Amino acid sequence: MKILITGGTGFIGTALRKHLSATPNDLVLLTRGEPRMELSGALTVKYVHWDPSARGEWEKEVNGCDAVINLIGKNVFEERWNNEVKKQILASRVLPTRLLTEAIGRAERRPAVMVSVSAVGYYGDRGQEMVTEASSAGNDFLAEVAQQWEAAALAAEQFGVRVAVPRIGLVLERSGGMIGKMLLPFRLFAGGPIGSGKQFLPWIHMEDVVRGILYPLENEGVKGVYNLSSPEPVTMDEFATMFGSVLHRPSWLPVPNFALDLLYGEGAKVIISGQRAVPERLLNAGYRFSYPSLRPALEQILL
């Protein structure tokens, strides 16, 4: 299979490439970095330089691909939010997704399927409410970003391409994300829940993120938006207690909201608010989670 991927050098993209390297595939990876070729197991990766805010030579690469996976986006925890940072968070997702969709429209041989990720932040802060794909959008900044981002991707349907949009939850893996930030304090006996502890975490193990992103490539019936988070979301308190228990450490020192506000400003909302999201559409489509429950997921990651 020939797959074109954006944002493939990042946290999720790296795990995806590793997974794909087990079978012979050709990957074309659009990056702001240098062009190069790489052989990784059975996988051939051609890195193609692009400016994700402009049309260019890269568009030719879309022609003849079997699938497109769109993972691009400025990391929401990269720096403290202000108006300029918020603009970048929005533009780094919506603009490249639009350009990609338009390039697909112009291609002579279009991909059969495009998977363009979104986030459970689509739903905004939902407290205890159970959230499925039928739930309404939220009304905060990230909910607005997700709506524009998803619309830009779903526009590719007009070109006869099947579009799948996984709304990803909080990704758990040892090398980064939330686990990367929590490990040290817990190891030093100074760990605890982040924020009030009452917010729900729509967590997901990296293996399920990768399998859930590839699921539409293997299953022609999968299209449209779907939650990509575990079927058993937990509160932050439950998460921190389980985290400590797996590491044989106490969970007693909460990280207060004001500290997060200092670090991330409005961006702290990503972690101090939450969604009790469940993957109803994915389960109905027959997907079986490798890690539906938190303890085995944390044991696999931490031990």
Ligand SMILES: NC(=O)c1ccc[n+]([C@@H]2O[C@H](COP(=O)([O-])OP(=O)(O)OC[C@H]3O[C@@H](n4cnc5c(N)ncnc54)[C@H](OP(=O)(O)O)[C@@H]3O)[C@@H](O)[C@H]2O)c1
């Ligand atoms: N990780 C999570 O828990 C999570 C949860 C929900 C949704 N998501 C979404 O899933 C996607 C991938 O997540 P990730 O954690 O793998 O992301 P990541 O590691 O932060 O970055 C993904 C890639 O996007 C490109 N990129 C970064 N900043 C950019 C900018 N300002 N303008 C244009 N391109 C930029 C980079 O590729 P190059 O340097 O090669 O160009 C980077 O490798 C993102 O859209 C993210 O919002 C992630």
